[in-house]
Amino acid sequence: MKTKNVLAILSIILILSAFLSACGNKKEAATSPAPTPKSSAAAATVKPTETPVPSAPTEQVKLKQILDWFPQPTHGGLYAALQKNFYKDAGLDVTLEPGGPQVSATQIVASGKAEFGITGGDVVLQAREEGVPIIAVAALLQDSPAALFFHKGENIKTFEDLNGRKVQALLFAAYWQYVKSAFKLDKVEEINFTGQYANFIADKSSVIQGYITNTPEYLKAQGVEFDYLQVSSSGYAPYMSVIFTTEKFAKEHPETVKAYVEATIKGWNYYKDSAPEIHPAIVAANSSQTVESLNIEAVAQTDFVYGGDAKEHGVGYMTAERWNKLIGQLADTGVLKKKVDASEVFTTEFLPKQ
Incomplete structure (x- = not known):
């Protein structure tokens, strides 16, 4: 009887050991990650939800x-x-x-x-x-906004009417060379333009160059009534x-x-x-x-x-x-x-x- 009891007990131990071993293998299989395909691994390196790291700014x-x-x-x-x-x-x-x-x-x-x-x-x-x-x-x-300004009321209608008058202009400027040649201004007293308007304001028969974009406001501020000939109306533009x-x-x-x-x-x-x-x-x-x-x-x-x-x-x-x-x-x-x-x-x- 004793021998039979021992054999029975050993059989039970072997069965339990096998059962526990099987449970351990199942647990390991459940917790180990599945092999990742190479394509999935490559895609994982750049995640769509991640914000790209900006590159260093290039030198301006x-x-x-x-x-x-x-x-x-x-x-x-x-x-x-x-x-x-x-x-x-x-x-x-x-x-x-x-x-x-x-x-x-x-x-x-x-x-x-x-x-x-x-x-x-x-x-x-x-x-x-x-x-x-x-x-x-x-x-x-x-x-070109360039123009030749004169006092209102002076008898100046065209560029030819500048003959016989003092004209302050940039004498080396191409526009003035063209106007002189095109309208035969051989009787003009030429005075090189310096950017100052005092002499023009004092001499009502004189003429001076300016820009129609800013000179009018300046002359108005000085109380001068004026008119002008726009250079582009001469054909030079x-x-x-x-x-x-x-x-x-x-x-x-x-x-x-x-x-x-x-x-x-x-x-x-x-x-x-x-x-x-x-x-x-x-x-x-x-x-x-x-x-x-x-x-x-x-x-x-x-x-x-x-x-x-x-x-x-x-x-x-x-x-x-x-x-x-x-x-x-x-x-x-x-x-x-x-x-x-x-x-x-x-x-x-x-x-x-x-």
């Missing part, structure tokens, strides 16, 4: 723009691009440097001390004839406030030029309806002006910036027809020694596509 390209005069509304779009970070967003670190009577933007850009300049279309042509390899990339003013760079820079850095021009045009489009917002920045750069006077001037220059071909094609637009007409006029009056092809002096490839 430093650029210098030489203005054609002290900061004013004709530079409004550039200051808008600066204030609204349009340049920064384009990867550019832009410095706007004032011009003035002693500043030659063409020489500064040609020397490599700045990447961009602003000047008149006629000055671009004259500079190129002198061997300065610059090229126009945008025309911010579709027409160059693009003004032309942005230019060197042929070399445009060829070697086309993406930078395009980014700069597009950001500038974006600034002008913003400035159109938001000029008063930008004017404090211009006053900060040129304290001789007030926000109120700039607001008036911005309205007066609207058609020069956004009218003409710019109405359909956008700010900055230029045509070969206009450039060739200007080239012909300057060649006919002797300002240029020879005619050149317009394709050599301007390009629209960097302007935004409309």
Whole structure:
């Protein structure tokens, strides 16, 4: 009996051991992860719900723009691009440097001390004839706001009526050379324009140059009643406030030029309806002006910036027809020694596509 009891007990122990071993294997199988397919493992490295880590910001390209005069509304779009970070967003670190009577933007850009300049279309042509390899990339003013002002009541109806009078003008300027030649002004007493209006105000028979965008407000403030002959009515109508760079820079850095021009045009489009917002920045750069006077001037220059071909094609637009007409006029009056092809002096490839 004892032997039978022992055998029975051993049998029970063996059965329990087998049972416990089986339970242990089932528990391990339940807690071990299933093998992951290689494709699933690869997909798991980039989870759709995760926010990508931004890459380190690239260094911005430093650029210098030489203005054609002290900061004013004709530079409004550039200051808008600066204030609204349009340049920064384009990867550019832009410095706007004032011009003035002693500043030659063409020489500064040609020397490599700045990447961009602003000047008149006629000055671009004259500079190129002198061997300065610059090229126009945008025309911010579709027409010239230049005019010759005279006291109201004077018998001046046409440019021929300027003969026999004192005329203060920039005597080296191409527009004045054209007007003199086209209207045979051989009896004019020429006085070089210095920016001062005191002598004109005192001498009611005299004539002085100015801009119809800002000179009227100044003369009104002085109590002067006036009228004027707009230079473009003479047939001479160059693009003004032309942005230019060197042929070399445009060829070697086309993406930078395009980014700069597009950001500038974006600034002008913003400035159109938001000029008063930008004017404090211009006053900060040129304290001789007030926000109120700039607001008036911005309205007066609207058609020069956004009218003409710019109405359909956008700010900055230029045509070969206009450039060739200007080239012909300057060649006919002797300002240029020879005619050149317009394709050599301007390009629209960097302007935004409309």
